[in-house]
Amino acid sequence: MKEIIIYDSLTGNTEKLAKEIKKEYPKVTLEKVNSNMIENIPESDIYYIGTPIIKGMCTNKIKELLEKLENKKIFLFVTAGFGGSEEYFDRLKERIIGVIPKSNEILGTFFCQGKMTDQVKDRYIELIKENPNDKNLKVSLENFEQAKTHPDKIDIENLIKEIKKIEK
Numbered sequence: 467m468k469e470i471i472i473y474d475s476l477t478g479n480t481e482k483l484a485k486e487i488k489k490e491y492p493k494v495t496l497e498k499v500n501s502n503m504i505e506n507i508p509e510s511d512i513y514y515i516g517t518p519i520i521k522g523m524c525t526n527k528i529k530e531l532l533e534k535l536e537n538k539k540i541f542l543f544v545t546a547g548f549g550g551s552e553e554y555f556d557r558l559k560e561r562i563i564g565v566i567p568k569s570n571e572i573l574g575t576f577f578c579q580g581k582m583t584d585q586v587k588d589r590y591i592e593l594i595k596e597n598p599n600d601k602n603l604k605v606s607l608e609n610f611e612q613a614k615t616h617p618d619k620i621d622i623e624n625l626i627k628e629i630k631k632i633e634k
């Protein structure tokens with residue numbers, strides 16, 4: 467059975483998860499998404515598709531890829547800067563699954579937080595100086611700190627656990 471991991475990653479968090487899947491299943495092909503691949507999608511029995519959340523959605527390349535898949539088996543793994551609530555992840559899941567044609571089968575999904583760059587923190591600090599009473603900004607700053615260690619060992623364990631649930 468052929469299996470492939472296709473992922474996108476701007477700062478390495480989703481790539482880290484992709485590489486952990488490869489480590490656990492060395493026979494699985496690992497590829498970062500690119501335009502050629504979207505034009506000519508490699509044939510596979512299972513697609514492990516990884517993406518960060520960028521402006522509330524998967525990356526454009528992953529969106530393009532997902533929109534082109536038909537009659538495939540897909541496992542989706544996602545890292546997002548914000549988190550801490552299942553509802554947030556559920557909303558993202560719905561949004562991403564919404565672009566996948568219905569002929570495909572979603573075998574499972576995995577979401578976890580992924581650390582953000584220090585520019586994000588600097589921006590929050592600037593905004594808090596300008597708006598010292600804005601509670602949302604403080605929550606965002608707390609969230610930034612919470613995300614800092616992710617994806618961590620437990621995230622990786624949970625990801626592999628989810629993949630192991632797939633009935634092949």
Ligand SMILES: Cc1cc2nc3c(=O)[nH]c(=O)nc-3n(C[C@H](O)[C@H](O)[C@H](O)COP(=O)(O)O)c2cc1C
Nearest residue numbers: 475476477478479480518519521522545547548580
């Ligand atoms: C330009 C940009 C936009 C982002 N937008 C969001 C967002 O809308 N929601 C969110 O939860 N995280 C957002 N993030 C944080 C990333 O989803 C998070 O850090 C993710 O783990 C990055 O994964 P990567 O290292 O694989 O690129 C954004 C990050 C960047 C760089």
